[in-house]
Amino acid sequence: MKSVKSVIPRDVSDAGAVLMSGREFARGLRAELRADVAALQREHRSPGALLILLVGERQDSILYAQNLVRWFTSIGLECRLQTLPEDAPIQAVQATIVGASHDPAVAGILVQMPLPTHLIYHDVFAAMLPVKDVEGLHPENIGLLASGMPRFVPSTPLAGMALLDANGVALEGKHVAILGRSNVVGKPLAQLMLARNATVTLLHSRSRDITGFVRSADVVAAAAGVTELVTGAMIKPGAIVLDFGINVVDDAIVGDVQFETVRQVASMITPVPGGIGPLTNLMLARNLLTAADLQRGVS
Amino acid sequence: MKSVKSVIPRDVSDAGAVLMSGREFARGLRAELRADVAALQREHRSPGALLILLVGERQDSILYAQNLVRWFTSIGLECRLQTLPEDAPIQAVQATIVGASHDPAVAGILVQMPLPTHLIYHDVFAAMLPVKDVEGLHPENIGLLASGMPRFVPSTPLAGMALLDANGVALEGKHVAILGRSNVVGKPLAQLMLARNATVTLLHSRSRDITGFVRSADVVAAAAGVTELVTGAMIKPGAIVLDFGINVVDDAIVGDVQFETVRQVASMITPVPGGIGPLTNLMLARNLLTAADLQRGVS
Numbered sequence: 001m002k003s004v005k006s007v008i009p010r011d012v013s014d015a016g017a018v019l020m021s022g023r024e025f026a027r028g029l030r031a032e033l034r035a036d037v038a039a040l041q042r043e044h045r046s047p048g049a050l051l052i053l054l055v056g057e058r059q060d061s062i063l064y065a066q067n068l069v070r071w072f073t074s075i076g077l078e079c080r081l082q083t084l085p086e087d088a089p090i091q092a093v094q095a096t097i098v099g100a101s102h103d104p105a106v107a108g109i110l111v112q113m114p115l116p117t118h119l120i121y122h123d124v125f126a127a128m129l130p131v132k133d134v135e136g137l138h139p140e141n142i143g144l145l146a147s148g149m150p151r152f153v154p155s156t157p158l159a160g161m162a163l164l165d166a167n168g169v170a171l172e173g174k175h176v177a178i179l180g181r182s183n184v185v186g187k188p189l190a191q192l193m194l195a196r197n198a199t200v201t202l203l204h205s206r207s208r209d210i211t212g213f214v215r216s217a218d219v220v221a222a223a224a225g226v227t228e229l230v231t232g233a234m235i236k237p238g239a240i241v242l243d244f245g246i247n248v249v250d251d252a253i254v255g256d257v258q259f260e261t262v263r264q265v266a267s268m269i270t271p272v273p274g275g276i277g278p279l280t281n282l283m284l285a286r287n288l289l290t291a292a293d294l295q296r297g298v299s
Numbered sequence: 300m301k302s303v304k305s306v307i308p309r310d311v312s313d314a315g316a317v318l319m320s321g322r323e324f325a326r327g328l329r330a331e332l333r334a335d336v337a338a339l340q341r342e343h344r345s346p347g348a349l350l351i352l353l354v355g356e357r358q359d360s361i362l363y364a365q366n367l368v369r370w371f372t373s374i375g376l377e378c379r380l381q382t383l384p385e386d387a388p389i390q391a392v393q394a395t396i397v398g399a400s401h402d403p404a405v406a407g408i409l410v411q412m413p414l415p416t417h418l419i420y421h422d423v424f425a426a427m428l429p430v431k432d433v434e435g436l437h438p439e440n441i442g443l444l445a446s447g448m449p450r451f452v453p454s455t456p457l458a459g460m461a462l463l464d465a466n467g468v469a470l471e472g473k474h475v476a477i478l479g480r481s482n483v484v485g486k487p488l489a490q491l492m493l494a495r496n497a498t499v500t501l502l503h504s505r506s507r508d509i510t511g512f513v514r515s516a517d518v519v520a521a522a523a524g525v526t527e528l529v530t531g532a533m534i535k536p537g538a539i540v541l542d543f544g545i546n547v548v549d550d551a552i553v554g555d556v557q558f559e560t561v562r563q564v565a566s567m568i569t570p571v572p573g574g575i576g577p578l579t580n581l582m583l584a585r586n587l588l589t590a591a592d593l594q595r596g597v598s
Contacts, residue, residue: 199501
């Protein structure tokens with residue numbers, strides 16, 4: 001993984017907590033990425049395309065995928081959207097992925113979630129070459145991360161780590177409470193934090209005394225998909241709070257953190273929207289460049 | 300994975316804590332395993348061999364490997380020891396593993412640790428077919444465990460879980476403090492505990508306030524390789540204590556738990572020796588049978 005070069009100035013909110021803004025940071029990273037892509041193209045070493053595989057016709061998935069195509073294109077990277085019907089059998093999905101795995105023009109493959117219920121997640125990823133899994137969801141990539149040799153890491157936890165790094169947060173020895181144990185955020189985030197020598201507690205819907213763990217934590221990472229799960233009364237004064245939530249309430253995006261009360265108590269906080277979200281596409285694009293390097297035998 | 304059928308009677312020590320004895324439990328499991336192997340042989344569906352690859356001439360490794368060969372043979376399972384010289388280049392090690400991966404008579408491959416320092420762990424496992432990795436150390440198997448679809452799990456944490464199950468310990472909602480984050484015990488144990496809906500904190504040499512975390516834990520799993528790291532004064536009354544330590548002190552084996560003080564406070568404890576240790580070979584043998592099934596297309 002390429003390390004993040006930009007460092008953003010801190011923005012102290014009027015209520016005390018430093019706002020870890022992703023928007024501002026993303027602008028710098030985007031400029032760096034565009035420059036890197038342009039340099040590759042000048043050297044005629046164009047990275048391959050990102051292929052997005054979309055099964056079915058969910059409106060939110062179509063919108064997300066179309067936005068991603070637009071975003072990648074704006075960076076100078078090729079991004080193709082391939083669709084399959086809602087009732088596509090697993091064999092057809094696997095055949096598409098095998099084809100893309102062996103297509104030298106495709107550097108990375110993204111499978112749009114959620115999949116129709118008849119498709120088993122693991123059967124889908126079993127068909128993918130791990131060196132094209134830019135989402136970091138193939139078991140081999142999950143295992144490489146867990147054993148301390150990360151190749152591709154999901155973009156959302158990477159974005160959270162990049163924001164901590166840009167704000168100069170050291171994790172060694174700190175207690176991190178992670179709320180949520182998904183394969184795309186909570187679990188990979190735990191591995192990334194552990195690799196930085198944090199003490200990590202992974203909390204979830206079956207955990208008892210979530211408040212007690214959150215209150216003792218130096219860093220709280222909320223990735224449970226529950227609106228305003230973390231409140232100011234729950235956290236330790238001076239804690240650092242990462243909000244991975246993206247919940248739609250009355251046509252607005254709100255996080256898993258009750259921003260107004262937490263900002264009064266925390267020392268640093270990521271807003272929603274405008275915190276971690278703006279960085280995720282950038283992390284995915286970096287994964288795509290890494291994939292292109294690996295497939296060229298560079299690394 | 301085959302579920303464990305034996306249930307052992309509890310042995311209440313005179314000092315209060317129930318002793319979770321592995322010796323007694325292992326006898327029952329061993330008899331079941333021998334019967335299963337004999338049944339397979341009667342049906343002429345003999346499972347393949349375990350191949351142990353030993354690089355170099357460390358006396359402790361040779362002894363360990365020879366004991367393993369003897370133990371597997373006593374169960375009725377074939378176990379071969381293949382040795383390579385201390386200075387074997389990575390290419391030779393990989394060629395041996397590739398050969399065994401494609402040898403239909405070999406169902407599982409175990410790489411004896413530690414490897415000579417010029418051999419990189421990940422380069423060695425990269426040569427192995429994941430379906431023959433009965434140690435559960437190939438990235439793909441680590442990732443399958445982490446994503447909730449375990450195929451092969453390292454034998455030591457499996458042995459700890461089997462002992463908890465045999466003693467009727469429910470983990471849901473309990474706080475588990477794991478000391479040590481190795482790829483063979485701490486990390487896979489965290490995944491197994493998490494899959495049982497425990498709240499897991501992973502502690503390690505860089506953690507601050509280890510005592511505080513241990514004191515708040517319902518279950519303490521010591522796998523740090525530090526003699527008598529956990530003492531009676533550190534644990535919560537009634538806690539359940541798993542000792543994964545195998546430390547040699549004055550020619551005796553002692554654990555990571557100070558047994559005499561902890562047994563006064565804990566409700567259940569695994570002794571060392573005679574706790575988790577006697578079960579590990581049994582778990583490895585079960586993994587070998589699973590591997591044989593997977594390679595036959597059964598399962």
